[in-house]
Amino acid sequence: MEMGLGAAFGYFGGKALAWTINHIRLQWEGLYPVLSIALVLLLFAVCSKLHGNGFLAVYAAGLVVSGSNVLHGRSLLVFHDGLAWLLQITMFLTLGLQVYPSQLWAVAGAGVLVAIFLIAVARPLSVLAALAPFRFGVREKLFVGWAGLRGAAPIILATIAVTSGVPHSQTIFHLVFFVAALSVAVQGTTLDKMAKWLGVLQVGVTEKNVPAATAVNSDKQPVKFTVAAGSWADGKRVMDLRLPKAF
Amino acid sequence: MILLVARVGEDIIPSGGTVLQVGDELQVLAPPEFVAAGRLVFAVAE
Numbered sequence: 436m437e438m439g440l441g442a443a444f445g446y447f448g449g450k451a452l453a454w455t456i457n458h459i460r461l462q463w464e465g466l467y468p469v470l471s472i473a474l475v476l477l478l479f480a481v482c483s484k485l486h487g488n489g490f491l492a493v494y495a496a497g498l499v500v501s502g503s504n505v506l507h508g509r510s511l512l513v514f515h516d517g518l519a520w521l522l523q524i525t526m527f528l529t530l531g532l533q534v535y536p537s538q539l540w541a542v543a544g545a546g547v548l549v550a551i552f553l554i555a556v557a558r559p560l561s562v563l564a565a566l567a568p569f570r571f572g573v574r575e576k577l578f579v580g581w582a583g584l585r586g587a588a589p590i591i592l593a594t595i596a597v598t599s600g601v602p603h604s605q606t607i608f609h610l611v612f613f614v615a616a617l618s619v620a621v622q623g624t625t626l627d628k629m630a631k632w633l634g635v636l637q638v639g640v641t642e643k644n645v646p647a648a649t650a651v652n653s654d655k656q657p658v659k660f661t662v663a664a665g666s667w668a669d670g671k672r673v674m675d676l677r678l679p680k681a682f
Numbered sequence: 683m684i685l686l687v688a689r690v691g692e693d694i695i696p697s698g699g700t701v702l703q704v705g706d707e708l709q710v711l712a713p714p715e716f717v718a719a720g721r722l723v724f725a726v727a728e
Contacts, residue, residue, distance in 0.1 A: 462700075506699045660708040668708070674698030676708075 440487030448478040452496055452504040456511075457674075464483060467507045468514040471680070473501075478500020506674060530590050530612070533597075538609045546613035553614065554622065574633040581622055581629050590615055 452474045461467060475493050483489035505511065539546075558582035566576050593611035596604040630636040662668050666675060702708075 464699075491694050508698070618696045660710070662702050662704055664704045668702050669704055671702055672698065673700045673702065673708075676706065 437486060437490060440485065441482055441489065441491030442483040442495055444487050444489075444492035446499055447502075448482070448492060449496035449499025452478070453505050456500075457504075459508045464507055464510060464543070468511055469513055471515070471604060503597050504674060507674075526591075530594070531586065534609065534612050538605065539613050542610045542613050543632055544605060546610055546617065549610065550614045550617045550621075554581075554618065559617045574630075574634050576629060578633050578635045587615075618623060622673075 453484050455469060455474060456471065456532065459470065475496065478496055482492040501512075504512070532570040559577065562580040562583070563576055566579065571579075581587040589611050590608075593604075596607050601607070627636070660668075
């Protein structure tokens, strides 16, 4: 029920968010990121108040908006990307302050065993099962299995045990932190080597990531139009031009 | 697609929310075969 409500709020909230951004006509471009943040917080609050999953709602809304043609989409993407990095750094810093290095040594032995099991057995098996319906090759699945364990989510979940007063919660927290840190050290530093070894490394960049300045030197040629009186483009927004999304 | 909009007396305006006016200049970077097919004319100047 909670997840369903969150997904529904996310889908319709995302549609509403994209529509609002495209129609509100703010004078300054810098206000659009502020607007998007405000709408996301509003969506989270309303969904949570109605006992839906607010996190799922804002996540799904983000997916919907990213798939929509949104005004100032590029600057919104850059802003939210920077904000996400800032929050991740803040989160890791805060989590790091909860850890006592002296207690890490106490869980090191068990931590290594748990990490080996997760990296070599649990994660690859779960990835193979989850990706079974999709047409990925075995090498790609193995790479996904190698790429995914590290991260802050397990540590944050472990903090729930601490705040809930679960017995031995400090040990659990330090064990999870140790495993995550080991995963970063082992998997995080060998991702590119593993990609090369498995033969899944793709060379080059997608067209969307090519800055305009470098694209000038590509095989594209500039075509110039002047908006004439009474033409279709007269009075239209640039984003409303019926240009194809991709060549 | 890369689209630049130039307006006389102003800097290049990259915003998708820019309302086009008579005399505005649109420069679209497109591959030659796309230009030859006339699809940009259809999209902009029809």
